[in-house]
Each structure stands twice: as structure tokens, then as C-alpha cells.
Amino acid sequence: MSAPTEVPPLVSRALDLSRRRGFITATRHETGRLLATLAASRTGTLAELGTGCGVGSAWLSSGVAEGARIVSAELDPKLAEAVQDLFSDTPSVEVTSGDWSALERYAPFSLLFVDVRDVKRSVDLVADLMEHGGIAVLDDFTPSYTWPPIYEGRVDVVREQWLTDERFVAVEVMVAPDASVILATRV
Numbered sequence: 137m138s139a140p141t142e143v144p145p146l147v148s149r150a151l152d153l154s155r156r157r158g159f160i161t162a163t164r165h166e167t168g169r170l171l172a173t174l175a176a177s178r179t180g181t182l183a184e185l186g187t188g189c190g191v192g193s194a195w196l197s198s199g200v201a202e203g204a205r206i207v208s209a210e211l212d213p214k215l216a217e218a219v220q221d222l223f224s225d226t227p228s229v230e231v232t233s234g235d236w237s238a239l240e241r242y243a244p245f246s247l248l249f250v251d252v253r254d255v256k257r258s259v260d261l262v263a264d265l266m267e268h269g270g271i272a273v274l275d276d277f278t279p280s281y282t283w284p285p286i287y288e289g290r291v292d293v294v295r296e297q298w299l300t301d302e303r304f305v306a307v308e309v310m311v312a313p314d315a316s317v318i319l320a321t322r323v
Contacts (some may be wrong), residue, residue, distance in 0.1 A: 140153065149222055167311050174273065209233070
């Protein structure tokens with residue numbers, strides 16, 4: 137059985153923007169469907185660190201519960217403006233120009249999609265942004281079937297830190313044979 141090929145219209149528009157801007161990577165459909173599913177279970181403020189062309193935020197908005205909102209920050213001001221235009225008819229999504237720290241004022245988050253490599257490496261930083269019971273989703277892992285987790289012949293210390301930090305209950309979840317995410321709930 138193959139995965140559904142249809143994507144929500146807003147996700148399709150974000151993917152089009154991504155192609156026009158020359159981005160060769162965007163949130164995978166498998167991860168996007170997981171984001172939409174998790175967003176449907178959350179209230180309060182959801183966030184994406186690392187907007188890019190808005191694909192992750194579009195997936196979040198396709199499942200977001202009524203009354204919840206999504207905030208996202210993009211470092212490139214021109215790209216942030218293009219993504220703001222993309223979401224102009226989606227009042228639950230706010231895109232700002234700036235690095236991840238531009239979103240600190242919106243914390244704590246009930247769901248945080250972390251798509252910024254440097255932030256993903258800092259469990260402390262993410263923990264400070266999360267509400268208790270909030271879920272962090274960390275993208276772009278290659279599945280590891282060993283402990284400690286190995287990537288490219290070395291211990292993957294980032295993954296190991298997330299899976300063992302006492303402030304989170306965390307699990308690595310395969311979203312495709314070649315891709316996994318870490319789901320970490322703040323306790």
C-alpha cells in the first residue's frame with residue numbers, strides 16, 4: 137500500500153513556492169501528515185523554527201485545531217515576506233522575519249517543529265520553549281537500528297541526547313524507510 141498522494145491546497149502552494157525559489161528539500165509528505173495529525177491534538181501556540189518556504193507550517197495549518205495558532209520565523213526577510221503572502225488568507229498562521237529567537241516571545245509552545253540544525257542540537261534551548269506536555273518534533277534523521285544510535289559510522293550525539301534527556305519522554309519514529317523524526321514530550 138502506498139501513501140496518499142494528495143496534499144492540502146496550502147501545502148501544494150508552499151511546495152510550488154519552494155520549487156520556484158530553488159529549495160531542493162522541504163518537509164516530506166510523511167512528516168507533514170504527522171505534523172497535521174499532531175496539530176489536530178494541540179491547543180494554544182504551535183511553532184515552526186526554520187520556515188523556509190512554509191511547507192512545514194502549511195502542513196501544521198492543515199490540521200490545526202480551532203482557536204490554536206501557528207507562529208514561524210524565517211531568517212531571510214525576502215523569503216519571510218513571500219511566505220507571509222502565502223498565508224495571507226490563513227489567520228491562524230503568523231510568519232515573522234528573524235532567527236528562531238524571534239519566536240521566544242510566543243513561548244511556551246504546545247507543539248514545536250524544529251527544522252533548524254543548530255537549535256535541534258540544543259535540548260536546553262528547546263526545553264525552555266516548551267510547555268509541560270508540549271511536543272517537540274525534530275526532523276531529518278536517518279533511521280538508526282542500534283544503541284547508541286549511529287549515523288555515518290559515529291555515535292549520533294544529538295539523537296542520543298534527545299532520547300535520554302530527563303525533561304522529555306522521547307521516541308524515534310520512522311516516517312519512511314529512509315527517514316525518521318524524534319517526538320519528544322516535555323514532562
